[in-house]
């Protein structure tokens with residue numbers, strides 16, 4: 001076994017351990033994914049809820065605010081991520097003090113993901129039966145109660161689905177961020193594998209990213225099944 | 230009953246829906262007055278788009294009227310603060326055509342839902358919900374999810390939920406329209422029972438006269454945003470004035486199909502429709518006419534219903550006799566309080 005690995009993936013073995021090896025790269029990818037998911041998740045959830053609530057047929061309609069927020073979300077979402085990475089460099093530096101390394105990648109990852117997730121949250125919450133919302137309003141529920149106990153509770157399976165989707169797209173973005181200096185498996189695949197012609201490294205980096213995607217997808221699906229009645 | 234017993238008093242209600250881009254507005258409710266007495270079961274009937282839902286949504290201000298005043302439970306709802314309005318809404322239960330239950334919650338949790346934020350302890354809450362489920366006959370389903378229930382059961386859960394805050398009023402917006410006839414009758418009977426037991430005032434919206442017939446004491450007929458006719462069930466059913474009211478009554482009594490058949494098969498040329506309420510004569514009308522006017526009445530169709538322990542009858546007859554006798558007979562029927570109407574068979578549409 002060891003022999004096969006040594007002969008088929010020589011560079012992977014050489015580059016396995018240590019901060020600059022695969023072990024470090026996996027850690028960096030997980031770090032970038034989950035820290036930015038946490039912040040983008042909270043931000044996107046809040047934005048998504050606001051979008052639903054202040055829409056024309058929402059529970060607290062506010063057409064002008066909706067118009068602005070909707071446009072901003074669209075705008076940020078339209079910026080290609082590679083360009084976003086470069087454009088918000090100064091802003092990144094201001095917030096986390098560096099523009100390279102996994103921590104430097106966090107700010108663009110969050111800014112790139114939050115609007116995407118906000119849209120996903122919006123779509124998920126719009127799936128909540130308007131009849132149920134009407135019933136809740138007829139019962140004299142407050143807006144907070146409706147948001148928490150109706151929108152979030154009834155929309156939970158859809159929210160988990162959106163979250164899964166977003167997390168997977170975020171993993172893709174971490175690879176891209178990695179390639180331009182963020183570290184992680186993306187960096188491994190490009191800086192080590194591609195540029196030094198070590199194809200086995202690129203290949204294994206890809207496999208590891210795919211494994212991560214499958215795990216996230218699997219957990220998401222399992223959770224949705226549990227939540228649905 | 231006096232005006233003082235009115236629990237719902239809507240005056241001069243207009244509701245306009247406007248699109249922002251165009252100047253066009255749709256007047257969904259037009260100059261409506263509606264008074265519902267405490268403890269009544271009040272039916273509002275009309276075709277789709279007549280404005281029924283919009284009108285009842287004014288009762289709990291889910292729909293703010295463009296003009297008019299709304300008094301419910303002695304409060305002027307339009308003067309209330311947001312928080313006060315929420316409290317007022319808790320005393321107006323509502324049920325819907327599609328039940329509007331929360332799929333992510335059990336039956337128990339759905340019924341307990343309106344109690345969120347109330348001062349009940351967990352134990353009191355449980356007692357309350359258990360009692361409500363008993364009331365609607367669903368004690369054994371507390372831990373089920375809505376997706377595991379039939380339509381009738383779902384509507385029972387919705388009724389229990391609507392009663393959670395001990396409302397004085399229950400609004401039913403087409404609550405039986407998605408149910409089969411038997412389940413419809415079950416739900417209507419439940420509403421009637423709750424009306425008796427809890428003295429709760431019920432407003433029923435429907436497009437089926439059958440539903441009205443089974444439980445309502447008073448009826449309003451709506452068309453194009455207006456209430457075009459209103460009265461006791463017996464008045465509307467026995468002597469409908471407007472064309473639309475007549476159509477609804479006819480559909481409930483099968484009169485329309487009888488008329489179509491008469492026209493199609495050329496059974497008769499001169500057809501009269503007789504509507505009567507209560508015991509008008511001791512002898513059947515037909516025998517009476519023969520005895521008094523020597524007039525033979527050929528009964529083409531007849532429908533007799535017992536509504537609130539009163540007989541309500543409709544008959545289609547053709548008379549054989551002299552013109553004078555017929556005129557005299559018609560005058561006599563009018564005296565008895567039987568309304569008579571000559572049917573113009575050319576106006577009957579055959580489908």
Ligand SMILES: Nc1ncnc2c1ncn2[C@@H]1O[C@H](COP(=O)(O)OP(=O)(O)OP(=O)(O)O)[C@@H](O)[C@H]1O
Pocket residue numbers: 246247255256257275276277278279280281282283284436
């Ligand atoms: N939110 C709204 N915006 C614009 N128009 C509306 C709105 N709600 C209702 N309408 C219009 O108002 C009219 C009355 O609608 P409403 O729903 O009250 O009728 P309805 O009698 O309840 O009919 P149905 O039996 O189909 O439920 C319709 O023409 C409808 O298109």
Ligand SMILES: [Mg+2]
Pocket residue numbers: 281282283402403
């Ligand atoms: Mg309606």
